Amino acid sequence: MAITKSKNQNMKSDKDKNRPMSLAEFRKMRHTLLPENRKIKNARKVERDGIRFDSRLELFMYDLLKMAGIRFERQKRYTLQPSFRYNGAAIRPITYTVDFWLPDHNLIIDTKGYHTQQGDMRIKMLKWSFSSAGVSPRIETPKNIKECIKLIENITQINP
Secondary structure, X not given: OOOOOOHHHHOOOXXXXXXXXXXXXXXXXXXXXXXXXXXXXXXXXXEEOOEEEOOHHHHHHHHHHHHHOOOOEEEEEEEEEOOEEEOOEEEOOEEEEEEEEEHHHOEEEOOOOXXXXXXXXXXXXXXXXXXXXXXXXXXXXXXXXXXXXXXXXXXXXXXX
C-alpha cells in the first residue's frame, strides 16, 4: 500500500502564503538557484594576494603577467558614453572595465572565456571611443589558457 500525502500537506496554509520571506530564506533560495557569478558563464570568483578576480582565467593571466615581469594596470575603467539627462531623468554612463592595461605595450587584455553579445558590443564601443580620441591600442580577448600563454609569448618575443 503506497503512502500518499494529503492535499493539505502539500499546500501551504493561507497564513504561510501571505507571510513575507525571511532574509535567511531569501539568501538560501538565492544561493541554490543562482550561480556565483551570473554575468559570466562558468566563471567563479577567486581571490589571491587580497585581490578578487572575476574568473580563474583572469587570475591565470595575472599570474602570467607577473611571472613575465610585464608592467600592467588591473581593472582599468573606460567611459564609453557619459551620463546625461533625458526628460528630467538621470541616465547613468556606460562604462567598460578591462582586466589588464599594459601601457608599455599599448595593449588591453580582457579575458573572455565566453563571449556575449553585450561584451562584444562594449568592446566595439571601446574601439569607437579610442578611434574618436585618435588612439588605437591593441585589444586582445583570450578565451582560454592556451590563448593566454600564446599572447604572453608573443609579447615577450616582440619586446624582451
